[in-house]
Amino acid sequence: MKKSIILIFFLTIFTIHGQVYLEKYRPQYHLSSKDSNMADPKGLYIFDGQYHLFWYGQWEHAISKDLVHWEELPDPMKGGPRPFSHFTGSVVVDKQNTSGFGENSMIAIYTRHFPGDSLPETQCISISKDGGNEFHYYELNPVLDINKKIFRDPQVFWHEPSQLWKMVVAISNEQKILIYESKNLKDWNYCSTFGGLGAKNSFWECPDLFELPVVGHQGLKKWVMIIGRGPNKVQYFVGDFDGKNFNPDTKTLNYLKFGKGIEGRVFENFESNYSSNWKITNQAFSNRLKDSIATDFLGNGYVGLLSNENHIGVMKSKPFTINRNAINFLIAGGQNLDSLCIKLIVDGKVARRTTGNNKKVFRWRGWDVRDLKGKTAQIEILDLVKDTINGGIAIDHIIFEDKLKDFGLEHALWLDYGDDFYATKTWRNYDENLKLGDSVIMISWMGNWKYARQQPSSWGHGFQSLPRKIALKNTEIGYKIIQEPINQLKKLRKEQQSISNLTVNGNLKLGFFQPKKNNYELEAEIKCISNTTFGFNLLIGEGRSLKLTIDPSTSTICLDRTNCTDFVSDKSFTQNFATKMYAPLTVNNNILKLHIFVDKSSIEVFLDDGEIVLSASTYPSESQTGIEVFSNGGKTEFISINAWELSSIWGKSSQK
Known part of the structure; x- marks a missing residue:
């Protein structure tokens, strides 16, 4: 009898703890919340050996030592004239006590938003003196108020040359980014305004301003401004920042304003x-x-x-x-x-x-x-x-x-061509012991406000993209951002499975790699032939699939998710979700390299050494795990395909 009771007890414990993070559609190696909604990442900083990330809701909090495994913490925000929402913002570590709150105080700077847009949005601060576990509302808030209803998303950073704090913040409905500076994080002075370039319609949100290294040019860095173009795209600009003004490079300006450098x-x-x-x-x-x-x-x-x-x-x-x-x-x-x-x-x-x-x-x-x-x-x-x-x-x-531009997008420099990549932020390093060199790592919300509230997941809505290391590449139209998944993700790889010199004509099941679950990584090198389209059919099952098609003749890639999800009960979700996403690509020496990450409800595709990326949510059924390669119009040689099933990040602590 005792043995039965003990067995039931342990089975109950396993059910309670083992099933968490195993729900349908739950990402297995992307950061998601245990039981709440997750949107914009914010407050990204590194200190004392840990990466911190907060997210939109009420600034829920997670920490990691490797950017792969995460520990979720309680809501840290305390005090203030509730009810109000802590909209997107940033966190800094005041190592020099410029604010007077104490050495190494952590200051959260965010937008205070009241329900129903009833009052102007203002920028406020909260202070943590316990390493980021609790942030207490500053009694003299707001620290910046220009009497605008839509004035949001401050990103604050320390500018070493001027020895001042800098802030970029958006007047979203006017498509303007304002730059401010401060000595103490409490009193802010206006510096300049950036706008009138790139995609200028819809809301501008979640700006960030930082330096990036240029690949192949030792010691050369350029300043980059990224801006969310609502509801789900991120554009960027490359130039110089003198502490007060951000000025795009001449090539960037000419390309975006006049179209100079367009091929053809x-x-x-x-x-x-x-x-x-x-x-x-x-x-x-x-x-x-x-x-x-x-x-x-x-x-x-x-x-x-x-x-x-x-x-x-x-x-x-x-x-x-x-x-x-x-x-x-x-x-x-x-x-x-x-x-x-x-x-x-x-x-x-x-x-x-x-x-x-x-x-x-x-x-x-x-x-x-x-x-x-x-x-x-x-x-x-x-x-x-x-x-x-x-x-x-x-x-x-x-x-x-020769490059088809039938994308339905404005003329801009886009960070990601997928439908689910928004509110990008970069980690700021305040840890003297963590030497990152020139590395800059960003992350984005994998969601889209067109259907975010109708997503089918039971555990909450939304999750984060893979963290990506970014740099700049010099091109004919100016500097462009290139992205690569962080190396730490390789620790999730199980046994490598590979095939070489695979010639395909029509559809072919990928026999050497058939994962049981949609948690895997693919790398492919493919020889391109004109007038022959090729690619991958992923998430095959129950009459559905996710189709990734490359067309070398028009230099385009298409990610087709019009029939990939088993969630069809909500028509408003289906109408906005069932889309085809297109992106341009460049094929060098007739060889194309693809790097694909598939999780239980997402896909991220990297091409052209990370110059082009598509990220999208997918929501397939549990049985949609089939994989095919295909070639239409002729034969295609898949020079190599390497594949790995990926371990779940849940249930293993990163804090060891």
Whole structure:
């Protein structure tokens, strides 16, 4: 009888503790909360041998010694005129006691937000004198108030040259980043404003400003500003910071503002004398617009009307010969494939057509025209609708190139092309004993506010991306960020399984590696052949899969999750979640390298040595574990595929 009671007792204990972090959709090697929602990372700092990370809710807290295994701690925020929310912010270690709160005091700087946007957002501080376990509200808060309803997300850091604290903080609805400075973290003086560049629509949130090393240039560093473009993208800018002003580099500025450095040939940028290349009828396209209600066009203007005016019109280009694989353009305006559109006319027939998406925001779209190469064509732009809600149609920068830009994104430098990567933050090192050199490590929330609250997980919503080491690479359009998963993740690898010189034609089950669970890592090196698409079918099962397709002819990769999740009961979730994500890529010497991480509800794909990354949540069923490789249009040689199942991070302490 006693043995039975003891057995039941231990089985009960195992059920209570063993099942935690094993729930359906629970990531097994990404940081998630035991039983609460997790959004923006914030307050990232390193001190006394530990990495600290807080997250949006009420500043829940986790610590780690290796950025792989985590220990979740209680909510540290104490005091203050509740109810209010501690929005995103940062934590600094005041090693020199500039604030007067004591040497090595930890100061959290965050946005104080009251329910219902009832009061202006202000920047406040809380102080910890016990190593970050509890932060106590400062009685003289706020420390910065400019009487703005949407004024948020301060990132504070110590600027050694000026011996001052610096803050970058967003006026989100005005797409502005303000820079302040302080001697004591309590009194802040305005320095400058950054804005008017990159993707300028929607909210700007969660800014960060830091230095990055340039690969291949010993000792060279550049300043980088990253900004969240709501609801789920992160853009960045590279330049110099003199302590008061952030100024983008000339190449970065020219690329983002004028499109200089774009591959291919500009057929029309609508900057000057464009009318001689077009036959224009009526008034809708009679003038290039310099001042506009639209955003994210290049140069000084575009063609078309986006106001509610009773103008219609047609413009048709002179004939040209199609000699590239793609025709790309920026488009904005109303949605009507027949009456508000841009068309490609070949042999007197409409070969391609595209319309707007009812937004006054210019985004890249394009046509794959490799099957039409050598043919004579014309481009026709139509605005045949009066009094539309979003005006007519507008076009800018028509470009002939071999890289298809049909992404539906603004012209910007994007940190990640996936649908679930937002609110990026970097760790700041205040630990004299931890020598990181030039290493900068960032992390982001793997979520999207379009459907974050409808996610199917029972344990809470949201989790963090893999921590990534970042640096800069010098390119034709200026410096670009490159990313790689941190080396510490390799400790999770189980036995390596590999195959070499695999020739594929059609679909082929990856027989040598069939994991029981979706916790694995893949590295592949592939020889590319023109007009042959190839890739991986992942999460196969129950009639569903996640498809990763590479098309060398148009230099694109597509991550298709339109049929990967088994969660279909919430229509609002499904409509926003079932998407295809596209990104550009560069194939060097016809060899492509892929690095893929699959977790129980996510995928992160690294290409071009980390210059291009796609991150997305997936939510497959437990039985969707099949893997295939495929090649369409011909044979593809997979030079090598290396695969590892990855151990769970839960149940093992990192604090040993």
